[in-house]
Amino acid sequence: QVQLVESGGGLVQAGGSLRLSCAASGRTFSAYTAAWFRQAPGKDREFVSGISGRGRYTRYSDSVKGRFTISRDNAANTSYLQMNTLTPEDTAVYYCAATTTSSTVATTSRGYAYWGQGTQVTVSS
8 A cells, every 4th residue: 555645736827837746655656657637626636747757658638748747756656847937727636546456547536556646736827
């Protein structure tokens, strides 16, 4: 089992940047695919980005492709989401997720067994 804790959220102006971190504890982090989801008020939780266990494969939603970058440091048991050129539409609670299927990147929340508590990202116009 793995425990996930997000950090790095906050308030930023449109066009700005934030970097989210997801610290994992428990078993070997490289055994897990890691991902980020987000949920805006009144909307369903949506996939943002994911990265396979050793970082070979990454996936992004169309809405963030070219602006967000996912990465991981398995030695530090941490995944990151670098978010650039933020817009008010990026405002949401961002959740870190993980699953033991380490060689593929699922894009639905059902594909992930472990979740963090979420961190708020607010982008002002």
